[in-house]
Amino acid sequence: MALVIAGERSGVGKTTVTLTLLASLCRRGISVQSFKVGPDYIDPMFHQHVTGRACRNLDPVLTSEAYVQECFARHIHGVNYALVEGVMGLFDGVSPPKDCSQSKIPNPKSKIDWASTAHIARLLDLPVLLVLDCSRLSGSIAAIAHGYSSFDPRIKVAGLVLNRVGSDRHLELLKDALEPLQLPILGILRRGDNITIPDRHLGLVPTAEISQLDTLIDSLVQLGDSCFDWEKLLPLLKVETPPLAPTLIKKRGSEVVRIAVARDRAFNFYYQDNLDILESLGAELLFWSPLRDTNLPDKVQGLYFGGGFPEVFAQELATNQAALNAVRKAILSGIPTYAECGGLMYLCQQIVDFENASWQMVGVLPTTARMGSRLTLGYRGAIALQDSPLLAAGEIVWGHEFHRSSLSEMPTLALFKIGGYNAQILDTEEGWRSHQIHASYVHLHFGARPEIPARFLKHCASYLNKK
Secondary structure, X not given: OOEEEEEOOOOOOHHHHHHHHHHHHXXXXXXXXXXXXXXXXXXXXXXXXXXXXXXXXXXXXXXOHHHHHHHHHHHOOOOOEEEXXXXXXXXXXXXXXXXXXXXXXXXXXXXXXXXXXXXXXXXXXXXXXXXXXXXXXXXXXXXXXXXXXXOOOOOOEEEXXXXXXXXXXXHHHHHHHHHHHOOOEEEXXXXXXXXXXXXXXXXXXXXXXXXXXXXXXXXXXXXXXXXXXXXXXXXXXXXXXXXOOOOOOOOOOOOOEXXXXXXXXXXXXXXXXXXXXXXHOOEEEEEEOOOOOOOOOOOXXXXXXXXXXXXXXXXXXXXOHHHXXXXXXXXXXXXXXXXXXXXXXXXXXXXXXXXXXXXEOOOOEEEEXXXXXXXXXXXXXXXXXXXXXXXXXOOEEEEEEEEEEEEOOOOOOOOEEEEEOOOOOOOXXXXXXXXXXXXXXXXXXXXXXXXXXXXXXXXXXXXXXXX
16 A cells, blocks of 8 residues: 545645655654656656655556556565655646557546546555645535546545645534545645645756755654644555566666766756666666766766756856866767757856847757746657667657746757657657757656667767777
8 A cells, every 4th residue: 555645636735745744654664665657757756755765656658557556566575655746636637648459457437537646546556645724715615525536436435635724613614515425534734734844946946956855854843743633544555565566667788878967956857767767777876966067977888967956057057168078088089979858058158038138059950949938848759850869760759748948949950859748749849969968948858768878878888989
């Protein structure tokens, strides 16, 4: 058993509830593995800070249903408790794939809840703890709870968390309204508890940038000790470990390939599974900082720049001319380079930030990344238009975009032709393929496609031999 934390919509307090549960469990000395539904990078950072264990993303669009099940089964081994934080509202997802013949479960009851929290709960056969925002509600809370608990009979709502309760009288009205439903109230958070996690233009501020994070976690522990019914919650969180499923990824070979991975406050959007898969295929990952380090690690054969917030740290990145020069020199020498979103921006000539200030970057891509108010968000289907260190021309991948920047120029021949999820037509060209660069706004998860990182490592392995 494990428990899925779901909300009736975005913004109801799922992350606060999740972190409160994790913090309270860990402070009791209990080992707990967390998971996050969907493609999010930042919530898992908070999970990992609290638990000391890498949070795993469960996303059947970016991977597959089989990979979601295998990933969950593999990572609950050796822990006492497990918890899955949902995404958006319980049934908020996308349309099912056009061909559901490979699905492990019947087509969703709703035609729009594929890859939703409900989909993952069904796929893993887990009960749901439903978080309800009780502000500006009293008796109507019963209608909401009834609707969510009865909409899909395959979903078991094990209990409720009442969030933003205003007063003792307010709580009494809520309990009276909910009593006929016989849904256990397993947590009560008061409006006055007022624990706020700072955010900005792409969601929460990452953990590395919050100076008082441990103080915030201490507050969550105190809140958790007083607001949850632990006698009823602990059995729901307790792991019943199934037989360990065989991994879908081949173990590393004899050859070690040295990959420099940019990781600091500017670049920290990495799926832990991607890093693990690279290592399992033979990579030695050497983490370095484009903000602080003046050179690349020694004898590297490939570069990996994940996403993040280079626009926030553009001045610091531009000031570190030694790092910019080292990256430029390596790329011009033909080193295979994978850059996604923030990494793509770093390779441009300039970043123009939200204050319209321009900052010099690596400059190997003849374009400028300019920040704006428009949010580009969603799953993407993409077909490679040419060979790259990761893909062969004609290959199709699923990815995710999440950014507020745009590029001033695009190449004559783009890396990808892309479209929205389940789009009939792929009509937008995107991404750069020059030198040995694969650079795109599209984030990829390697979970169900280990041949992609394997191709990258094959290119990297031959790099030093060509110099």
